[in-house]
Amino acid sequence: xxxxxxxxxxxGVSVATxxxxxxxxxxxxxxxxxxxxxxxxxxxxxxxxxxxxLRTDATRTIGLIIGDILNPFFTELARAVEDEARxxxxxxxxxxxxxxxxxxxxxxxxxxxxxxxxxxxCPTAEIxxxxxxxxxxxxxxxxxxxxxxxLDVPTxxxxxxxxxxxxxxxxxxxxxxxxxxISGPALLxxxxxxTAAFVAAMAGHGLPVRDEYLExxxxxxxxxxxxxxxxxxxxxxPEVIFAGDNLMALGALDEIRARGLRIPADVALASxxxxxxxxxxxxxxxxxxxxxxxxxxxxxxxxxxxxxxxxADPVVLAARLVVRRSCxxxxxxxxxxxx
Amino acid sequence: xxxxxxxxxxxGVSVATxxxxxxxxxxxxxxxxxxxxxxxxxxxxxxxxxxxxLRTDATRTIGLIIGDILNPFFTELARAVEDEARxxxxxxxxxxxxxxxxxxxxxxxxxxxxxxxxxxxCPTAEIxxxxxxxxxxxxxxxxxxxxxxxLDVPTxxxxxxxxxxxxxxxxxxxxxxxxxxISGPALLxxxxxxTAAFVAAMAGHGLPVRDEYLExxxxxxxxxxxxxxxxxxxxxxPEVIFAGDNLMALGALDEIRARGLRIPADVALASxxxxxxxxxxxxxxxxxxxxxxxxxxxxxxxxxxxxxxxxADPVVLAARLVVRRSCxxxxxxxxxxxx
DNA sequence: GATGCTGATGTAAACGATTACATCAGGCTC
DNA sequence: GAGCCTGATGTAATCGTTTACATCAGCATC
Numbered sequence: 001x002x003x004x005x006x007x008x009x010x011x012g013v014s015v016a017t018x019x020x021x022x023x024x025x026x027x028x029x030x031x032x033x034x035x036x037x038x039x040x041x042x043x044x045x046x047x048x049x050x051x052x053x054l055r056t057d058a059t060r061t062i063g064l065i066i067g068d069i070l071n072p073f074f075t076e077l078a079r080a081v082e083d084e085a086r087x088x089x090x091x092x093x094x095x096x097x098x099x100x101x102x103x104x105x106x107x108x109x110x111x112x113x114x115x116x117x118x119x120x121x122c123p124t125a126e127i128x129x130x131x132x133x134x135x136x137x138x139x140x141x142x143x144x145x146x147x148x149x150x151l152d153v154p155t156x157x158x159x160x161x162x163x164x165x166x167x168x169x170x171x172x173x174x175x176x177x178x179x180x181x182i183s184g185p186a187l188l189x190x191x192x193x194x195t196a197a198f199v200a201a202m203a204g205h206g207l208p209v210r211d212e213y214l215e216x217x218x219x220x221x222x223x224x225x226x227x228x229x230x231x232x233x234x235x236x237x238p239e240v241i242f243a244g245d246n247l248m249a250l251g252a253l254d255e256i257r258a259r260g261l262r263i264p265a266d267v268a269l270a271s272x273x274x275x276x277x278x279x280x281x282x283x284x285x286x287x288x289x290x291x292x293x294x295x296x297x298x299x300x301x302x303x304x305x306x307x308x309x310x311x312a313d314p315v316v317l318a319a320r321l322v323v324r325r326s327c328x329x330x331x332x333x334x335x336x337x338x339x
Numbered sequence: 340x341x342x343x344x345x346x347x348x349x350x351g352v353s354v355a356t357x358x359x360x361x362x363x364x365x366x367x368x369x370x371x372x373x374x375x376x377x378x379x380x381x382x383x384x385x386x387x388x389x390x391x392x393l394r395t396d397a398t399r400t401i402g403l404i405i406g407d408i409l410n411p412f413f414t415e416l417a418r419a420v421e422d423e424a425r426x427x428x429x430x431x432x433x434x435x436x437x438x439x440x441x442x443x444x445x446x447x448x449x450x451x452x453x454x455x456x457x458x459x460x461c462p463t464a465e466i467x468x469x470x471x472x473x474x475x476x477x478x479x480x481x482x483x484x485x486x487x488x489x490l491d492v493p494t495x496x497x498x499x500x501x502x503x504x505x506x507x508x509x510x511x512x513x514x515x516x517x518x519x520x521i522s523g524p525a526l527l528x529x530x531x532x533x534t535a536a537f538v539a540a541m542a543g544h545g546l547p548v549r550d551e552y553l554e555x556x557x558x559x560x561x562x563x564x565x566x567x568x569x570x571x572x573x574x575x576x577p578e579v580i581f582a583g584d585n586l587m588a589l590g591a592l593d594e595i596r597a598r599g600l601r602i603p604a605d606v607a608l609a610s611x612x613x614x615x616x617x618x619x620x621x622x623x624x625x626x627x628x629x630x631x632x633x634x635x636x637x638x639x640x641x642x643x644x645x646x647x648x649x650x651a652d653p654v655v656l657a658a659r660l661v662v663r664r665s666c667x668x669x670x671x672x673x674x675x676x677x678x
Numbered sequence: 679g680a681t682g683c684t685g686a687t688g689t690a691a692a693c694g695a696t697t698a699c700a701t702c703a704g705g706c707t708c
Numbered sequence: 709g710a711g712c713c714t715g716a717t718g719t720a721a722t723c724g725t726t727t728a729c730a731t732c733a734g735c736a737t738c
Contacts, residue, residue: 001476003694014718019696026697027715044472049452050398051694053389054723061453069418072411079408082435091449093432096421110430113388114400133383137340221615253619276560277614280592282621342724353688358726365727366685390724393693681737688731694723701718707711 002043010039022047053115061091062303063111064120065104067146067219069096071247073273073292074122077145080296081120088304090117099219101125108134118303123148125187140306144299147189154312156299157190158290160272160319161197167270167288167321168201171240174328176268180213180238182227182248191219194244194272213238217248224251232259232267239268240327246273249285268327272319284324291317341382350378361386392454400430401642402450403459404443406485406558408435410586412612412631413461416484419635420459427643429456438558440464447473457642462487464526479645483638486528493651495638496529497629499611499658500536506609506627506660507540510579513667515607519552519577521566521587530558533583533611552577556587563590571598571606578607579666585612588624607666611658623663630656 004015011018013032020026021036028036039045053059064081066074078094085092093116095107104124108131111119118140123131127148135141135151147155171179181198184191195214202209212234215227224243228251231238241256243249249271256267263269263283271278274289294317302312347354352371359365360375367375378384392398403420405413417433424431432455434446443463447470450458457479462470466487474480474490486494510518520537523530534553541548551573554566563582567590570577580595582588588610595606602608602622610617613628633656641651 004696005694015695016697016719017717020717023696026717029716032716044476046448046452048393048454048694050389050392050454051723052696054387054393054694054725055696057723059389069414069421075408075414079435082408086445091432091453093430096418106425109385113385114430115387115389137383250615250619257619275616276589277616277620280589280596281616281619343726344724354725355689355727356687359687362726365687368686371686387724390693391726393695394724394726396693679738683736684734686731686733689729691728692726696722698721699719702716704714706713708709 001048002045003048004045006043007036007039007045010043011035057115059115059117060089061093061114061116062118062120062300062307063093063095063107063114063116064144065095065097065107065111065122065124067097067122067124068099068247069094071219071245072275073246073290076292077122077296080293081144081300082296084297084300088300090300090304097122097124099124101128104128105130112139118142118307120144120299120303122146123188127151140303142299142303142306142312144295145190149189154302154306154314156295156302156315158295158317158319160194160288160290161200163288163319163321164194164197164272165201165204167242167286168198168205168207170286170321170323171268171270171327172205172207174268176239176327177207178210178213178236178238179207179240179242180215180231181209182215182217182224182231182241182243182252184217184219184244184248186216188219191244198242217244219245219247221247221251221254224248225255226251228252228255232256232261237267240264240270241267242270242272244272246271246275246287249273249287253281253285263326264328270327274322278324281326283326285326286324287322288319289322290319340387341384342387343384345382346375346378346384349381350374396454398454398456399428400432400453400455401457401459401639401646402432402434402446402453402455403483404434404436404446404450404461404463406436406461406463407438407586408433410558410584411614412585412629415631416461416635419632420483420639421635423636423639427639429639429643436461436463438463440467443467444469451478457481457646459483459638459642461485462527466490479642481638481642481645481651483634484529488528493641493645493653495634495641495654497634497656497658499533499627499629500539502627502658502660503533503536503611504540504543506581506625507537507544507546509625509660509662510607510609510666511544511546513607515578515666516546517549517552517575517577518546518579518581519554519570520548521554521556521563521570521580521582521591523556523558523583523587525555527558530583537581556583558584558586560586560590560593563587564594565590567591567594571595571600576606579603579609580606581609581611583611585610585614585626588612588626592620592624602665603667609666613661617663620665622665624665625663626661627658628661629658 004018008015008018097104122145143155183195217223271287274287278285298315305312343354343357347357436443461484480492482494522534556562610626613626617624637654644651
């Protein structure tokens with residue numbers, strides 16, 4: 001593959017001049033510029049980004065480590081990050097942690113070795129030594145969706161506390177009192193936050209949170225199904241199952257269907273995270289929608305600031321409740337919010 | 340950030356010895372090895388993959404350019420590619436062409452400049468000059484899902500001809516005769532192949548393919564919806580809408596629902612591509628399922644062969660029909676295949 | 679005890695770009 | 709016309725690895 005040297009030789013100039021033409025980094029005579037560009041075309045020269053990165057100590061690449069690439073929430077997030085990064089002139093290398101800390105660390109390691117300019121991380125566990133080192137080394141880092149306490153790293157995330165409060169209000173207006181929650185892992189900030197918001201909202205409405213109505217899931221479909229199975233097998237099963245993310249909602253839906261139960265007559269269902277196809281389930285599923293596009297965009301902007309050596313502000317956006325019919329009808333208070 | 344030189348100095352050896360320890364490339368005394376490893380740990384040394392790649396002319400990275408990251412088919416494919424690549428020791432850089440040729444080319448260019456060892460491409464259009472150049476230059480390349488005629492590049496894909504034949508047979512047994520098809524772009528091999536298979540299967544059952552029942556979509560949800568709208572507005576609308584991919588099926592479903600039509604009583608629906616949530620729609624949607632995992636795995640294996648300078652065999656796997664209830668019931672012939 | 683081999687290590691050249699510095703011609707100012 | 713500036717270009721160092729080649733000590737062989 002042709003290198004600057006080949007181009008320089010063919011154009012009858014030095015490598016410095018070639019570089020100057022290609023990067024506009026210094027004035028060059030029109031004639032020289034033309035000869036260089038002709039040589040570039042002739043040789044189908046393609047600059048070697050590896051060599052450039054070695055010299056400039058910048059790869060124009062950022063790493064994005066997501067929790068689970070099969071989770072539509074993360075796919076949409078990846079899409080948003082990608083779009084913003086592209087217009088900012090960055091490439092994105094995506095790592096799929098598959099919700100496994102060791103796999104997250106594998107990608108942190110690989111991406112740091114590849115010398116990405118910065119890292120967008122949706123942490124899959126508590127702080128690992130590797131992440132702590134990266135922070136200490138001053139690697140430009142932004143947490144996305146999830147956060148890790150005790151580290152000086154800006155986080156871009158959504159807050160669903162208010163939306164969960166609205167959901168519980170909606171449920172109580174519909175007459176539901178026995179409400180169960182399938183939580184995400186307590187190791188993850190999103191898992192903890194949503195559980196805390198649920199417990200607080202229940203208390204706010206004077207509703208008890210029974211131990212057996214608090215299921216511990218792991219944000220994956222199988223755990224949603226298993227949790228739903230346990231809940232529905234209780235002597236006094238809940239009237240509502242609220243799943244802490246979309247995959248667990250899918251799992252719960254599987255289990256409800258497998259038991260031949262009707263929604264919402266036999267059991268109501270709500271999901272944290274909204275999905276396009278939730279409108280097509282019978283009945284359409286009430287969900288809490290996160291501003292995913294905006295999260296992705298702002299995360300990239302924040303990371304770009306960090307890469308530029310400037311501080312980045314943490315960002316918290318509000319999630320919002322989307323009422324559909326999976327928790328019951330006749331909730332006249334919210335007719336307008338329905339879609 | 341520490342480099343080999345720093346490690347060498349601290350360990351009291353030469354850089355060559357450090358490299359030998361780290362890569363096991365030559366015998367080293369136990370004591371020396373220990374001192375080197377101690378220095379590596381002490382400095383939290385992390386090899387610079389950029390420099391290594393420059394020297395070795397290999398990045399241990401492959402590029403994957405998919406059609407649309409919001410399409411679950413491609414996400415699942417990306418997941419499979421990623422898994423196989425990781426165990427093979429490769430990193431994957433994903434590019435999202437968003438079904439736009441110029442964006443595909445953007446990624447081809449970027450990834451080639453980044454000197455990926457090979458490229459997995461789901462072509463978004465006809466041959467572009469850039470792709471032709473890459474082939475001519477001998478870049479290790481494998482086409483995935485879609486193919487481009489006239490280039491000497493192995494393709495890994497699924498063939499749905501038989502499954503489409505089964506689907507038409509299923510539909511005729513249910514008494515349907517007016518069957519419409521929303522095709523993908525004729526520029527894409529998958530678009531052409533599915534249309535051809537549909538036309539052939541119709542002919543095989545003595546059914547006419549009316550012009551107005553052949554809608555041209557673009558594999559995106561909006562086109563599915565628009566096509567469905569046109570079909571349903573016809574003086575004699577079809578009894579069945581068969582969408583050429585999952586996103587267009589989702590769009591068609593939106594339109595059918597918006598018109599308040601019942602499935603399958605008013606109009607039946609089938610989809611090329613299966614999705615987990617198709618079982619949860621009311622009624623569950625009959626679909627053609629592609630062996631996505633296997634496609635991803637085999638594509639990576641093929642590409643690894645190409646990178647190693649060996650030829651790779653083209654791969655064609657069969658898609659299969661999954662009968663559910665969206666086209667009608669009482670089709671006793673297939674009771675066993677239902678799920 | 680000369681020779682040759684092997685194992686352990688060091689020196690220095692590459693890889694392909696960018697860029698600090700040097701050079702030189704030409705034109706301007708006084 | 710001396711001095712200086714500017715524009716256009718070239719030379720060579722540099723980034724952090726890997727690796728070909730060189731060196732040297734120790735030991736076995738005859």
